[in-house]
Amino acid sequence: MRLYAVVAAGSFRRYATYRTATAAGVFTNTVFGFILAYTYTALWAERPQLGGYDTSQALTYVWLGQALLMACAMMGGGFEDELMERIRTGDIAVDLYRPADLQLWWLAGDLGRAVFHLLGRGVAPMFLGALAFDLALPGSLWTWLAFLVSVLLGLVVSFAVRYLVALSAFWLLDGAGAMQVAWLMGMFFSGMLLPLNLFPGLLGEVARMLPWSSLLQVPADVLLGKHTGWGLVEVYAFQGGWAVALLLAGRLLQRVATRRVVVQGG
Amino acid sequence: MTATGPDRVPGPEPEGFAFEERPRLLEGVRAYGLIVAMWVRSTMTYRASFVMTTLGNLAATAFDFVAILLMFTHVDALGGYTLPEIALLYGVSATAFGLTDLLLGSVDRLGRRVRDGTLDTLLVRPVPVLAQVAADRFALRRAGRIIQGLAVLGYALLTLDIAWTPLKVVMLPLMVVTGAAVFGAVFVGGAAFQFVAQDASEVQSSFTYGGTTLLQYPPTIFAKDLVRGVTFVVPLAFVSWLPALYVLGREYPLDLPQWVAFLPPAVAAGCWALAGLAWRAGLRAYRSTGS
16 A cells, blocks of 8 residues: 555656646646636526526536646546557566556556646636636535545546556557547546536436546536535445446456566567 | 757858758748658558548547537527537638648647757758758648538538628638638747747647637637737737638627728738747757757
């Protein structure tokens, strides 16, 4: 356990080194937050209470999306490039030889990265958004805590999906195409484009059942106070269920994949 | 080491310089073409991969129009604009940006080159640095964005009921080309900024990618100050808003007079002059990492 904590802390520090890049990222997230906030304002001006949100809830959703975008690595930027590169070059053989669990090792590293991005690129845009717009941020500490638990579960789901896709490099060698598909699915089904409760009919129902809704839609609804009491337990079970299922699938695939590893000398 | 590459000139070029007979601009374009051709050949080695990544690019960029379509399942107008009208704004902005992204999109990697020292390699070659940076890793798959933009533009032109005049007809291709030029100046200016702030490529993204996203929606939905900013400070409004609103016969933002719709060529030229100055200043200020 201590080992993984060290890995996570190291990963946090690694991303914390890039201060200018972080500042530039905050700038970008804020710019996009502003653009989206205005489009949402126009949309909700036409249809107040669309999707069960009032305008300030919709705006909160926008800024939350910007705050979680990098943490959940919805458009990439996570560990996956590195893992796929290690699989492609064969360095993965060294990793498999280490007295540590491969999946937990990468999970710890990715969580360290995610926590840094949550603080480094999440808090500042959210704060600036709250200055410029009327956001529906909860006053209760419990709601914030409940939200953070939901975010953490979302981060694990995000990791588990990307781990599965990265392992495909064992078969495809170049997993870039598979990863691109995964990012597209993540962008679309996380609710980053538009809240999932605005998706029409069957598409909306399916979208809400898929694992990606754990990344943004569910945490946002927790923060907006849509899930309380048993409802909260239910969404935790939904997120946790996907996390466990996908992590187990990752383990299974990893076992199959590592049988394929052929260590070449030299 | 300081910049000693050919971009350093004005002034007579050293004797025996292989390309001294040709004008520098032509030389740059020729070099650009050669490097691009090389990258295209290398891309085409893996045709299946090329087709897949192009389709992926097309799908990725189509998503923001899908978001607009989803919005219009709930409303009939956004900021007073109908779907075909927004499709015109979107199509012009996406196509213009797609052209720039294809031709110059690689310049945003400049910061990385400064950090890892590979820019030095480009400085010692007898070819303008900008041409080399712009053509580097030329990605033909970015054409996906142009295809998608043109498709939306086609949809807009088919569904819109416009009283076409010869001027409006000319305006259409003109604004795509001049719009691409304005975006190009923003790309080059942003790259020049990366000489100073090496790992701040995201600042550039917020003006380029952010700019095209902004222009895909009508100006009526944005705060006045924001519209002022993209009209007078970073003149992105001249890419699509002002000329497209002329074609649509809509009122201009900020009570601007009608003739501003014809300014884009002048604005594009001005932007390039400024971007060129910034680029030269950046290149001159460049200090190698020495690694």
